[in-house]
Amino acid sequence: MKFFSSILVVYALLSGAAQASTSQAWNEQRQQMLKACLAASQFKDAHARSKPAEFDDQVGMTALLIEGVYPQQHMQQRTGTELCLYDRRQQRAFVSEWNLEAK
Secondary structure (H helix, E strand, O other): OHHHHHHHHHHHHHHHHHHOOOHHHHHHHHHHHHHHHHHHOOOEEEEEOOOOEEOOOOOOEEEEEEEEEOOOHHHOOOEEEEEEEEEOOOOEEEEEEOOOOOO
16 A cells, blocks of 8 residues: 555656656747747837746737837827737737837
């Protein structure tokens, strides 16, 4: 019986370690998120303005502020900010204009 209990304990410990993500996997996911958010942005010279905000896995989203230059001629090279929401499950990015000024 002790042998069986020992096997269960070892299996439980190993299965938890197998499910943990490596730092390399996190870095690859962040690179995919950044690439998708920049591609979804309408800005010229788009770049990340902040560190990403990782939501819980139940939500499955990451938020990132993107900054860049409006491409429209009438905007006269003004900079703007967009909020990118990245769906980690579907690996898709959605952007919306984001006004940082308080009203």
